Structure formats: C-alpha cells, structure tokens
Amino acid sequence: MRKFYLLILLFLSMYSASLFSQSKIANNILNIESKKRAEIFKEETNFRKAQHYFEVNNWDSTLVYSMRHLSISSNKELNDYCHYFRGFTFHKKKLFKEAKLELNLISKKFIFYPLANKTLGEISMQLKEFKKAIEYFSQIENPSITNKQGFKASTIYQNIGTCYLHLNQFEKAEEYLFKSKNLKEKENDNGSLLNLYINIANLYYVQYKDEQAFPYFEKSYLLSKKVNDFNKKWDASLNMAVVEENRGNYKKALEYRKEAEQWNDSLNNQNKVWAVADYEKKFAVAQKQKQIKVLEVENQLKNTQRNSLFFSAIGLLILLTGGVYMYTQKAKSAKTILIQRNKLDQLNANKDQLFSIVSHDLRSSVNALKTSNSKLSDSLQTKNYEELNQLITQNSSIANDTYSLLDNLLHWAMLQTKQLYFHKESVHLYSIVQQIEYNYKSLLQEKEIRFENVVPKNIFLFVDLDSLKIIFRNLLDNAIKFSKHNDEIRFYTAEINSEFCQIIIEDSGIGMSQNTISELLQDSETLVKKNNSEIIGTGLGLQLCKQMTAKNGGTLSIQSEINKGTKIILTFSKITKNG
Known part of the structure; x- marks a missing residue:
C-alpha cells in the first residue's frame, strides 16, 4: 500500500508554517507608510499607539488601541489601517472568523487593499476554503501589484497552485506551481524553494506519478542542507525515507529515518527553549490578571463538582473501551507473531534443505574431481594418453558443473537478500x-x-x-x-x-x-x-x-x-x- 498519507500530512504542516514567510516584508512596507500617517495625524493618539504596538508585534495592545481609534475617529484612511492591524492580529492569534470580519471592512481604495486580499486568501487556505482562497489570490497575482505591496508573485502562484492541488484540479495546480518555480529558482530563497519542491512532488505523488515526484523530493532534500530550519530538514529527510521505501531500498530509507529523528530531536530542543520563553510570557500575563483567573478557577471548580458524576461515567466508559481495544490489539499481535514465526520456520527449513542439497552436490563434485585427479596422476605415470585425455575432459565437465552450481547459488542468495x-x-x-x-x-x-x-x-x-x-x-x-x-x-x-x-x-x-x-x-x-x-x-x-x-x-x-x-x-x- 502506498505511503502518501504521511507525505500529505507533512505537506500541510509545512505549508501552515510558511504562510507568514513574506508577511514580515510586506508589513515592513505597511509600517513605513502607517508611520508616516501617524506623524501627519499627530492628534490621533490612539492610532499612533496602535501603529507602534503593531510594529513591535504587541498584539493585545494593538487590538485595544485600534478599537479605541475606530470607536471615535471618522478618518477613513486611518480606519482602513486599523482594520488591517486588527485583521492581521486576529490572524496571528488564529481567530480566523474575527480576522475575516475586520479585513472585509477595508475600503477598496485603501493603498494596501491587495495585502488585505493576500491575508484573506491565506486565512481561507487555513480554513480549507480553497475555492474562496483562489478568488482572493487571483485578484493580486499580477507581479505589478505584488511588487508594490512587498510580497512576491511567486508566492501567490504557489498559493493558487496549492489550492488547486487540494481541489484535485491537477492540471491547474501544475500550471501555477511551475509558474512559481520559474520565478523562485531565480530568487535567493532556499527555504521558500524547498517548500515549493515539496508541493510539486506531492502534486505528482498523489497522482501516482512516482518517477516525476521523486526528483523533486530529492531536490527538496538537497536544499534542506542549506537552510537552518530544523522542521524543514526533518520534513525533507522523512519524505526521502518514504521515497526509498517505495523504491524498495530499505537500507537507504533507514538512513534517512535516522537523520529525520536527529532533526526531530534538534527541533524538540528548540521548541523547549521557545516553550520556556512562552511560559514566562504567559506567567507575566497571569500575574497581571490574577483576580480574573481566580474567579475563573472558582467557576471551573463549581462546574466540576456539579458534573463530577457525569465525567466519572465518561471516564469509566473510556477506560472500559480502551481495555477492550488493548485486548483486541494484543490478540491480533499474538496471531500475527504466530503466523510470522511459522513462516520463518518454513523459510529456515527450506534454507536448510537447500544448503544440505548444495553441500551434498559440492561434496560429490569435489570427491569426483579428487578421484579423477588420482586417476589422472596414475595415467601420467603409465603414459596412457587416451585415458589421460578422457580424464581431463571429465575434470573440465565436473569443474564447469560445480562453477554453474556456485554461480546459481550466488545469484539466488543475492535475489533473496534484494541485492540484485x-x-x-x-x-x-x-x-x-x-x-x-x-x-x-x-x-x-x-x-x-x-x-x-x-x-x-x-x-x-x-x-x-x-x-x-x-x-x-x-x-x-x-x-x-x-x-x-x-x-x-x-x-x-x-x-x-x-x-x-x-x-x-x-x-x-x-x-x-x-x-x-x-x-x-x-x-x-x-x-x-x-x-x-x-x-x-x-x-x-x-x-x-x-x-x-x-x-x-x-x-x-x-x-x-x-x-x-x-x-x-x-x-x-x-x-x-x-x-
């Protein structure tokens, strides 16, 4: 059975991690322009604070001051900026419904309206609304638009191609992914190109076009050597392990899996560092909201006491179901082990029989050669040339038969161990x-x-x-x-x-x-x-x-x-x- 479910899973997780790969560049351009507006409209205090907190990625404060500005200001241009600040912030917080509401309030006259469409497209992709995402991205795929907004046409083409891939419209997916490829190979961005190669590989892989898919998995693996992203290194190595398993090269597949495990360990160590930093941040916020948290805990305790009987019953049911499942799995495993053991015994018996027969034939051949050589020595002493000629011919025949037997045994062994x-x-x-x-x-x-x-x-x-x-x-x-x-x-x-x-x-x-x-x-x-x-x-x-x-x-x-x-x-x- 093909193993493409693993590859598709990797593809989705990798894409999710790369959605914001160019948002930073685009937001830098937006930050420059919004900063200019803040200097022009100095009296708009709430806008200036919202712009500052957005620039330094303080999302909670961004939401507070942008909402304050919108509640009292009638400046449509600054309001559009605030709606974008809020939409992008909700997107970062994975509050997609709120993000879409804010971004859809932006006026089409807004200078960064294409950037809003890009964000709406990315949100639609994360919500798996791929047809809607294509509508948003199609409005901004023109390079003359993307360059002014600070993001690349190659990324938009890749997003559209990815959407078509999820919709199983493979011809359209191939068209846009290769449009992206033609541009990205000229750009000096190995991480982005690696993601694209994985997308193209999966395009062919889900169509069972392995011969076209495998080279792109290999290209992504080679590019992973040039990037510092442990997640991408892990994805590329694991993909190559699956490729080699499908090729039947299990030794090479094992090497790639070991490499993937090493990168996964590095990724886990990195995540632990980030987790500690995140924990410290959450702890600081928790201290500031101590009273609210205490009330929430009290409410949770009351709810727990009220529903304790219900949850106990659910837990008991889950435990019982788990026990039945574990017993069933154990029985299946025991049956599988028994079948495999019987098969192994049969294979060992066949192997012993083969070696016994081959050993017998080799012994017979060598013994015949030994006897013939003894006669050959006697014939040399008696100078019986006619018998000597017959013995030489006989020895040659025995040697040829023995060589053929050994040659067949070698090829059989190589065939059985998949080395041929x-x-x-x-x-x-x-x-x-x-x-x-x-x-x-x-x-x-x-x-x-x-x-x-x-x-x-x-x-x-x-x-x-x-x-x-x-x-x-x-x-x-x-x-x-x-x-x-x-x-x-x-x-x-x-x-x-x-x-x-x-x-x-x-x-x-x-x-x-x-x-x-x-x-x-x-x-x-x-x-x-x-x-x-x-x-x-x-x-x-x-x-x-x-x-x-x-x-x-x-x-x-x-x-x-x-x-x-x-x-x-x-x-x-x-x-x-x-x-």
Missing part, C-alpha cells in the same frame, strides 16, 4: 541468443548437438539484460545436460499479441514426467534427483530462472514427455521495431 540490481531496457533478442550459443559452443560440439537460433531479428524485449542472460544460460545448460549425442536444441518465438512474446527453448532430450514438472514449478521447492538416477541436480537453476522471470514481469511454463524432449516457454513484454 534490476534495470529494464530494450534488448535485442536474436543477439542475446547468439551470444549464449557462442558461450556454450564447446559443450554443444562435445555432444555433437545441433543448435538452431530461429528467433526473428526484429524482436526487442523490455527486460533486464543481465537476468535474461542468466535465465537463457541456465535453460541452455539444462537442455545440453539432458540431451543425448546428436540431439537438437532450438530457440524460437511465438507472438501472443502486440505487447507480449513467447520464447521457446526446445530440446529432443530425455524429457521428464508430469510429476517432475509439477514439483519443479512449485515455489520454494528443490529436487534432489531427477527420475534418471544418473543425473543429479538441485533444481536451484530453474528456481532462479522462475524468480528472475517473475522479476521481469514474465511467466515460465514447461511442456515435456519422457524420451520426447522438453519445451521451456518464457513470456515477456516486447518492443517491436522494424529491421
């Missing part, structure tokens, strides 16, 4: 078969086996090249091993449709029974011996072929009869080219 790299690409089928034929030419000539490559030259498969070679080598090696002198082996194709192609490896060898075929095609099964008692094999090569075929999105089937040869049928997706 797969990269699908366009592969010319005829050339690959030709190359495999050349590698086994000496074995084919030794048994005088006729080999035919009748694969059409215009077929291209969409597979991983290295794994396809491993599959063909194992199947051809088996075909040679189970064929007699003067037999025939053929590689040919049968097209199913325009998307898939069958590759058939056919030999006229000893064949196999339906029981043997069924055992070979079972998952995680290995065979100690074929029906022919002189031919021993683990079945590991065919198991490797099956798993690698599945990795390439293909299928493998077998058709065979005793003494009538064998057909191995592979099915892969193809890319047809003329030629």
Whole structure:
C-alpha cells in the first residue's frame, strides 16, 4: 500500500508554517507608510499607539488601541489601517472568523487593499476554503501589484497552485506551481524553494506519478542542507525515507529515518527553549490578571463538582473501551507473531534443505574431481594418453558443473537478500541468443548437438539484460545436460499479441514426467534427483530462472514427455521495431 498519507500530512504542516514567510516584508512596507500617517495625524493618539504596538508585534495592545481609534475617529484612511492591524492580529492569534470580519471592512481604495486580499486568501487556505482562497489570490497575482505591496508573485502562484492541488484540479495546480518555480529558482530563497519542491512532488505523488515526484523530493532534500530550519530538514529527510521505501531500498530509507529523528530531536530542543520563553510570557500575563483567573478557577471548580458524576461515567466508559481495544490489539499481535514465526520456520527449513542439497552436490563434485585427479596422476605415470585425455575432459565437465552450481547459488542468495540490481531496457533478442550459443559452443560440439537460433531479428524485449542472460544460460545448460549425442536444441518465438512474446527453448532430450514438472514449478521447492538416477541436480537453476522471470514481469511454463524432449516457454513484454 502506498505511503502518501504521511507525505500529505507533512505537506500541510509545512505549508501552515510558511504562510507568514513574506508577511514580515510586506508589513515592513505597511509600517513605513502607517508611520508616516501617524506623524501627519499627530492628534490621533490612539492610532499612533496602535501603529507602534503593531510594529513591535504587541498584539493585545494593538487590538485595544485600534478599537479605541475606530470607536471615535471618522478618518477613513486611518480606519482602513486599523482594520488591517486588527485583521492581521486576529490572524496571528488564529481567530480566523474575527480576522475575516475586520479585513472585509477595508475600503477598496485603501493603498494596501491587495495585502488585505493576500491575508484573506491565506486565512481561507487555513480554513480549507480553497475555492474562496483562489478568488482572493487571483485578484493580486499580477507581479505589478505584488511588487508594490512587498510580497512576491511567486508566492501567490504557489498559493493558487496549492489550492488547486487540494481541489484535485491537477492540471491547474501544475500550471501555477511551475509558474512559481520559474520565478523562485531565480530568487535567493532556499527555504521558500524547498517548500515549493515539496508541493510539486506531492502534486505528482498523489497522482501516482512516482518517477516525476521523486526528483523533486530529492531536490527538496538537497536544499534542506542549506537552510537552518530544523522542521524543514526533518520534513525533507522523512519524505526521502518514504521515497526509498517505495523504491524498495530499505537500507537507504533507514538512513534517512535516522537523520529525520536527529532533526526531530534538534527541533524538540528548540521548541523547549521557545516553550520556556512562552511560559514566562504567559506567567507575566497571569500575574497581571490574577483576580480574573481566580474567579475563573472558582467557576471551573463549581462546574466540576456539579458534573463530577457525569465525567466519572465518561471516564469509566473510556477506560472500559480502551481495555477492550488493548485486548483486541494484543490478540491480533499474538496471531500475527504466530503466523510470522511459522513462516520463518518454513523459510529456515527450506534454507536448510537447500544448503544440505548444495553441500551434498559440492561434496560429490569435489570427491569426483579428487578421484579423477588420482586417476589422472596414475595415467601420467603409465603414459596412457587416451585415458589421460578422457580424464581431463571429465575434470573440465565436473569443474564447469560445480562453477554453474556456485554461480546459481550466488545469484539466488543475492535475489533473496534484494541485492540484485534490476534495470529494464530494450534488448535485442536474436543477439542475446547468439551470444549464449557462442558461450556454450564447446559443450554443444562435445555432444555433437545441433543448435538452431530461429528467433526473428526484429524482436526487442523490455527486460533486464543481465537476468535474461542468466535465465537463457541456465535453460541452455539444462537442455545440453539432458540431451543425448546428436540431439537438437532450438530457440524460437511465438507472438501472443502486440505487447507480449513467447520464447521457446526446445530440446529432443530425455524429457521428464508430469510429476517432475509439477514439483519443479512449485515455489520454494528443490529436487534432489531427477527420475534418471544418473543425473543429479538441485533444481536451484530453474528456481532462479522462475524468480528472475517473475522479476521481469514474465511467466515460465514447461511442456515435456519422457524420451520426447522438453519445451521451456518464457513470456515477456516486447518492443517491436522494424529491421
């Protein structure tokens, strides 16, 4: 199951934290102009105090003196400033309803009316009223407006794109986010660009366009190295962990998660410092309002006494529900652990069986090589060159079989531990078969086996090249091993449709029974011996072929009869080219 819920959560929290990224710059311009008005209208004492407290971010005093000014003044221009002071202050305090009421009272003739629209758009976004937010932002997206107001068009484009993303209007979202990208990449603001890259990545990610989303997650991660915001570093690292998990690279994902935890610890330490400062501020306010607080506590105590029975019943119900839930979860966990333990026991049994068989075959091969070398030494002393030649040929065959077994074991182990790299690409089928034929030419000539490559030259498969070679080598090696002198082996194709192609490896060898075929095609099964008692094999090569075929999105089937040869049928997706 995809893990994009985590990414969307990060995206929302990150955006909420960055809503005021340019408000400071815009308010600086507004503060300069409002200060000029305060100097011009010196008799407006309440306005001058409201302007001063707004400038130094003393929100409570801003609300008090702006309200006093509005209650007695008829100066429309100064009233517009006060309505903006109050609207922005309520916004900072997350009192969104009051903020919207104040900002909507501002006259359209007000010089900072576009700035009011920007704030209304941001409030609408935080209230998840995305259509309304788009209406506000659309009125101020012109760069000629934004530059005069102290905020950037790139931010407005990003806000509009974000709204369309929440409305699942992906084409519109992409249009505005890339408008923002074209501007932000020219601006020297890594933190803002990092947020934008996350937005674009999520745009593609929620559409399951992972190949387009992942590069932007990676870009945001690289940019996080250049910023000092621990929250952004944490978001970027955690996003990369999810990306790597979706790619199947769990080792890299773990590294990113560890990095995210480090940044989270740093963020928590920073938050503790801020929390202490906030606590001190709240304590000072509490001291000034001591009498009010005492009355509130008394009222709360009375309400608590009156409703104690009700809350006790609620608490008991919650406790009972929690106990049932915990018991259910514990039972589920126990069942899951039991299933996993049984599966692990089965896997260990299969592993022990495989190692036992491989060890037996290796021991047999080495013992045969040891015996043959002893005979080879005797033949050298007696100068029996005919027997010497046979023994050398025998030793070579044993060494080749042992090498093939070890090579298959290595690839199987890498496949099981997910260390084998797969990269699908366009592969010319005829050339690959030709190359495999050349590698086994000496074995084919030794048994005088006729080999035919009748694969059409215009077929291209969409597979991983290295794994396809491993599959063909194992199947051809088996075909040679189970064929007699003067037999025939053929590689040919049968097209199913325009998307898939069958590759058939056919030999006229000893064949196999339906029981043997069924055992070979079972998952995680290995065979100690074929029906022919002189031919021993683990079945590991065919198991490797099956798993690698599945990795390439293909299928493998077998058709065979005793003494009538064998057909191995592979099915892969193809890319047809003329030629």
